[in-house]
Amino acid sequence: MHGMVPNSDGSTPVLVRRLARGYLARHRRGIGLALLFTVALAGLTALYPIVIQQGFDRFAAGDSSIAWLIPPVIILVTCLKALAQYGQAVAVQAVVLRVIEAIQGDLFRALTRADLAQVVRDAPARHASRFTVDAAAIREALTKTINGAADILTVVGLIGSMVWLDWQMSLVAALLYPIAVLPILKLGKRIRRASGGMQDRMGEVAAQLTESFSAARVVRAYRLEAQEEARAGRAFAQLRAALLGIARTRASLDPMLEALGGVAVAAVLAFVGWRVASGQGTVGEFTGFVAALLIASRPVRALGSLNAALQEGLAGLSRVFAVIDAPRRITDAPGAVPLPAGRGRVAFEDVGFHYEGTPDAALEGLSFVAEPGQTVALVGPSGAGKSTALALVPRLYDATAGAVRLDGADVRQVSLGSLRDAIAYVGQDAVMFDDTAFANIACGRPGATPEQVEEAARAAAAHGFIAGLPQGYATPLGPAGGRLSGGQKQRIALARALLRDPRVLLLDEATSALDAENEALVQGALARLRQGRTTLVIAHRLATVREADRIVVMERGRAVEQGSHAALMAADGLYARLVRTQAFGGAEPVTAG
Known part of the structure; x- marks a missing residue:
């Protein structure tokens, strides 16, 4: 720096x-x-x-x-x-x-x-x-x-x-x-x-306190108060010993x-x-x-x-x-060029990936194609590598084997800025900043006008409740959007993605934790968001899977089956077993994650 x-x-x-x-x-x-x-x-x-x-x-x-x-x-x-x-x-x-x-x-x-x-x-x-x-x-x-x-x-x-x-x-x-x-x-x-030891201890104590407070519901539901108090007591004692050592000297x-x-x-x-x-x-x-x-x-x-x-x-x-x-590995390659024009064709070509420090491969030989405008659903058991596959597209991590291509270009060979500008991500937990409703949507495209922000909010079925806030779009949403319900936060996150107008949409399906009324609103917004865009979605619900143009069934980092819902059910493989054993009723999850 x-x-x-x-x-x-x-x-x-x-x-x-x-x-x-x-x-x-x-x-x-x-x-x-x-x-x-x-x-x-x-x-x-x-x-x-x-x-x-x-x-x-x-x-x-x-x-x-x-x-x-x-x-x-x-x-x-x-x-x-x-x-x-x-x-x-x-x-x-x-x-x-x-x-x-x-x-x-x-x-x-x-x-x-x-x-x-x-x-x-x-x-x-x-x-x-x-x-x-x-x-x-x-x-x-x-x-x-x-x-x-x-x-x-x-x-x-x-x-x-x-x-x-x-x-x-x-x-x-x-x-x-x-x-x-x-x-x-x-x-x-x-x-x-x-x-040095004291500063490490203080960092550990701060991390443990944050962890305990963020898990407040689980601590109370499982009656873990005494366990957490004992854990905190040990951390405080170690910090006291470190501070006392410095104080004595x-x-x-x-x-x-x-x-x-x-x-x-x-x-x-x-x-x-x-x-x-x-x-x-x-x-x-x-x-x-x-x-x-x-x-x-x-x-x-x-x-x-x-x-x-x-x-x-x-x-x-x-x-x-x-x-x-600390050296950065995810950087622009020498001679990196802007992402070429295209409509968002995503191709995984024999992709492999290892997380640092883990012996087993998270992905191995993964290959599939999402044609422009298609919705491709990734399904499979927990730990199959679905989230890892999504993370490779915007280069949150880099493939250790094979290549991920967007509109024919290896994502590692194009400039990071142009690649990420072409992608939007919406997860299960909508990330909100301690800022206004306007700012939370506008960060999808810095410099967006109020009219463009409002248009995106209307498309995401968010304008109604935003207009009803005390200061409308200028209302601060509080830390982590604490003033909003889960459904409202998801719709603001979708408005942010709509405003970005991406070629490729990555969804860790955003409706799995919502009630029926909010889910219907968010599903409608998602349908508008997916129109004309290539969408990769980690599917948790049968309704989403059925709507997908292609389903990629993953197990242990590999694509073991691909096809439509009907074709995969007829094949009576892993996908069919997942559908039967999870007892889908239109609202049940396909997988745990």
Whole structure:
């Protein structure tokens, strides 16, 4: 994305370089503004010890005329520092949030364009956790890293003040703080490893919760409440253990730095006591130096904890880039051409297909032809490969043997955009977006006019109930179309397909879960939708099968019988057995799936 070269290397330098070049480089002006405020903040902080030293020494010298100016100067420095602090915080967040927005956009783009096999491999909630958990970790790391620049400049400024006040005391303090570097780096590595595990646990918990809530009816019907509670309890316990492991490691940083700071202050005080006793320093220098040392303890501690946040962010960044970089197999072939003109002739030629990671073939030697305008019904036992066959036409998956042809062209050799523009799909579960009725239909053909959308809705017997909604076509349908009945959702899905005006219609028959009244309305809309189009339908009802021009009977990924209903019944093969054993009465399913 954005010209970045896919890279599986998750090492820190590679991740940081990619983040800087691919995202931060676009915000040079914002980063420059943040640095300007940062320099001002660091400089004003470094002034404190010098102002304090001047005040004490002026008082000690009896120069009261200038000494009384010190309190107003301190107030002025404090106010300017507060303004710089506010400006820096806002400037940093403006840059960080834009970077996170860009990363989330790239991640979403990668997932929406990824192969279907890659997307279905993980639960939706696990994908969602990358936009929340991982993004939060990256945001925290970026914020602390940019703030770390302010802390470094502040410490440098304070070191300058300390050296100016007393270089010998500065040397004592400087020898103590670097001792903390090694344990901080070691703890950072542990945190990065633990953070990866914690982010995985959070994804698993989110996926399990989504699964449990979506299965609410089954959980109650089968009295699985206790089982689900126990399963969730185990997931929560694993997440707690992962979070506690990180918390313990992170919690050890601040006390370690606090103790080190105490040792540094004690050592400086002992050294200063010896110097004051021998008459080698002033009270102002001593007070200013200790003030600088104490002021420096906060940014030093922040720099110590920076590595921990950075490692968590890098773990999240590594996971996000792994998704963005995942290679796509379903892409335009080199030299892909637009789909040639035609009327929608679909041919399966000795097609074979294996799902990744499964030894058995989902399809093997599947051959049949759907002539332009014909309706071809795929029937067979559950697991026969019907849904897989449908998925190969729009290249949701690619055949691993043989070829699927549309109007004479191998679907793998034409551009993906032109292929999918020629196809519409309507499934048993009508997919609705949390948008208006108009938008849910218009997505079938982006840019469609209101008149075209209404015409499609009328043809799908949907205009009547849409017009009766509170805001008509502008009515939001809610998440997953929750404000509509099953029949209404199906008719909107059919209107979407009609608006697309496809050559080929793929139906995982849309009426199997509807009541008689809704089924009649949807069947009428389906009849209009099929007119003049090649239709491949996974048939669940005898009425649909009888209407088909050709029936392809599938078993174990093969077409074992083909023909009309009458011819197949006369052959007394698998199809005839399915019809008899399922006891069709016009509404009973041909198969389970």
